[in-house]
Amino acid sequence: MKPLLEVRDLRAGFPGPDGPVEILRGVNLDIAAGEKVALVGESGSGKSVTARAVLRLDRDADLGGRVTLDGTDLLTLPERAMRDIRGARIGLVFQDPLASLNPVMTIGWQIMQPLVIRGVRKKEARRRGIDLLERLGVRDAGRRFDDYPHQFSGGMRQRVVIAIAVIAEPALLIADEPTTALDVRVQAQVLTLLRELADERSMSVLLITHDLGIVAGFADRVVVMRHGAPVEEGQVDAIYAEPKHPYTRGLLASVPRIDDDPSRRLTTVDDALDADVPVAGALEGGSR
Amino acid sequence: MTALSVRNLVKSFGGRPVVKDVSFDLAPGEVLGLVGESGSGKSTVARCVARLTRPDSGRVMLGDRDLLSASRRDLRTLRRDIQMVFQDPYSSLNPRMTAGELVEEGLLVHGLEPDRRARAARAAELLETVGLSAADAGRHPRGFSGGQRQRIAIARALAVEPKVLICDEVVSSLDVSVQAQVLNLFRDLRERLGLSILFIAHDLAVVHYLCDRVAVLDQGVLVEIGTREEIYRRPRHPYTRSLLDAVPVPDPAAERARQTTP
Numbered sequence: 001m002k003p004l005l006e007v008r009d010l011r012a013g014f015p016g017p018d019g020p021v022e023i024l025r026g027v028n029l030d031i032a033a034g035e036k037v038a039l040v041g042e043s044g045s046g047k048s049v050t051a052r053a054v055l056r057l058d059r060d061a062d063l064g065g066r067v068t069l070d071g072t073d074l075l076t077l078p079e080r081a082m083r084d085i086r087g088a089r090i091g092l093v094f095q096d097p098l099a100s101l102n103p104v105m106t107i108g109w110q111i112m113q114p115l116v117i118r119g120v121r122k123k124e125a126r127r128r129g130i131d132l133l134e135r136l137g138v139r140d141a142g143r144r145f146d147d148y149p150h151q152f153s154g155g156m157r158q159r160v161v162i163a164i165a166v167i168a169e170p171a172l173l174i175a176d177e178p179t180t181a182l183d184v185r186v187q188a189q190v191l192t193l194l195r196e197l198a199d200e201r202s203m204s205v206l207l208i209t210h211d212l213g214i215v216a217g218f219a220d221r222v223v224v225m226r227h228g229a230p231v232e233e234g235q236v237d238a239i240y241a242e243p244k245h246p247y248t249r250g251l252l253a254s255v256p257r258i259d260d261d262p263s264r265r266l267t268t269v270d271d272a273l274d275a276d277v278p279v280a281g282a283l284e285g286g287s288r
Numbered sequence: 289m290t291a292l293s294v295r296n297l298v299k300s301f302g303g304r305p306v307v308k309d310v311s312f313d314l315a316p317g318e319v320l321g322l323v324g325e326s327g328s329g330k331s332t333v334a335r336c337v338a339r340l341t342r343p344d345s346g347r348v349m350l351g352d353r354d355l356l357s358a359s360r361r362d363l364r365t366l367r368r369d370i371q372m373v374f375q376d377p378y379s380s381l382n383p384r385m386t387a388g389e390l391v392e393e394g395l396l397v398h399g400l401e402p403d404r405r406a407r408a409a410r411a412a413e414l415l416e417t418v419g420l421s422a423a424d425a426g427r428h429p430r431g432f433s434g435g436q437r438q439r440i441a442i443a444r445a446l447a448v449e450p451k452v453l454i455c456d457e458v459v460s461s462l463d464v465s466v467q468a469q470v471l472n473l474f475r476d477l478r479e480r481l482g483l484s485i486l487f488i489a490h491d492l493a494v495v496h497y498l499c500d501r502v503a504v505l506d507q508g509v510l511v512e513i514g515t516r517e518e519i520y521r522r523p524r525h526p527y528t529r530s531l532l533d534a535v536p537v538p539d540p541a542a543e544r545a546r547q548t549t550p
Contacts (some may be wrong), residue, residue: 036485042463042464042465043463069444128360142455154326161483184325184531184534185325185492185530185534186532187536188533188534188536210464212464213535213538215538216536216537216538216539216540216542217536217540217543217547218547237540237541240538240539240540249464251464251465252538254464254465254468255493255538256468256471256497257493258492258520258535259537259539260496260497262496265472267468268465268472268495269468270469
């Protein structure tokens with residue numbers, strides 16, 4: 001079966017002081033319908049740029065390669081048609097819920113927008129918005145629907161952002177560090193909601209994160225990025241049990257964990273790369 | 289004798305209590321973790337202990353010296369004995385100073401090394417202690433990565449040979465691979481220098497790796513304090529348990545098992 005999202009040899013260059021800087025150096029990525037894929041990497045690996053390139057959010061980016069959603073080539077689509085893809089076919093959640101919300105509009109108005117601009121009647125949009133907020137665990141959703149963003153806590157705001165992203169029932173949700181700004185208990189709740197929502201609606205998710213802990217409990221498949229290209233990808237169990245690329249091994253070994261013996265010294269990525277013995281099957285790209 | 293003793297610390301901002309009657313001791317050579325969610329008051333405790341903020345009431349003793357009733361003059365030496373490292377290595381270093389100057393500043397201010405050459409030599413030595421090179425002394429902060437900047441901040445704090453080091457979220461803005469390097473550096477420094485460290489963090493796995501004892505703050509109240517073993521293996525307070533239950537573990541099988549047993 002053809003994947004829902006197909007990214008082939010995606011390249012992105014940005015203007016720099018000494019000419020264009022290549023940030024993405026050939027990203028390949030498939031997401032099947034209903035599949036949850038995590039794109040992990042450290043800062044500067046290009047994971048967020050990949051997400052933004054798929055949606056063509058950076059106007060100054062020079063994009064190359066191919067991105068198709070259900071057969072539609074997104075990189076050659078007119079901007080007008082692209083606007084319809086965003087929100088309707090691909091939902092988006094960013095790290096900072098406060099920056100993604102309009103402070104002078106009620107949360108209800110913002111949740112209804114993706115439906116209203118596509119011709120759904122206000123009354124119907126309101127009903128669906130309240131239902132969705134309730135599903136996302138916002139208590140008293142009907143009464144709170146006309147509140148403003150500042151009247152919500154960080155965790156509740158992120159639920160509102162998720163509601164805006166999924167209300168038009170997109171086939172794919174891109175979540176870029178959606179829980180990084182949240183406390184650990186709220187993070188667990190939000191991730192559970194995202195997972196349940198994805199499963200209920202057979203919605204595909206591309207989760208972008210630096211946190212290997214949350215990936216383990218969320219993703220079906222993992223793509224590890226470094227220096228603008230994937231270095232390894234695989235099913236979540238395989239990646240954690242038998243990472244093939246030394247960089248992946250290094251990343252996993254450098255994470256402290258509460259179920260570990262704390263007297264064992266953490267290995268760093270440099271340690272792992274130094275100890276690198278070439279392994280068959282590991283993808284090229286991160287070895288530069 | 290304790291290195292640092294905090295008794296009945298109370299602090300409110302604009303009538304809103306932020307720290308409510310917090311007491312704990314830090315033993316010499318010990319690393320005590322102070323954990324809690326945002327708004328728990330952990331950074332305010334740190335700032336009160338370092339006297340960057342004045343508490344409403346309570347006592348902070350550094351050895352046998354009372355930090356809160358100290359005169360301006362005594363405060364100068366006390367400031368030397370308590371040093372602080374902050375979260376953001378980008379805003380806590382003066383961009384116009386070189387790494388060497390940043391590390392030397394404390395020595396100069398406290399009159400510890402009046403000779404310029406000896407001071408530079410000491411700074412070079414400190415840069416090497418934290419895993420940088422003496423040759424880095426002439427470079428400015430912008431030329432360093434986030435992890436390297438945090439090393440400069442640590443060298444700067446260590447320069448005056450403090451008795452107590454307060455670390456407020458010092459690894460939370462670093463990538464995991466750099467975080468591991470800095471955590472290992474703290475381990476080595478603590479062994480070599482016998483530092484007493486108050487380590488404030490929201491990441492329970494980081495605290496588990498580094499700290500001998502852990503104190504848990506919830507909305508300004510210290511709800512539980514104990515050894516690492518006690519807090520992580522036998523937590524008594526429901527709040528501590530709920531925090532630990534939410535910590536993700538990089539192990540798919542363990543995470544799946546947890547999801548099916550709410």
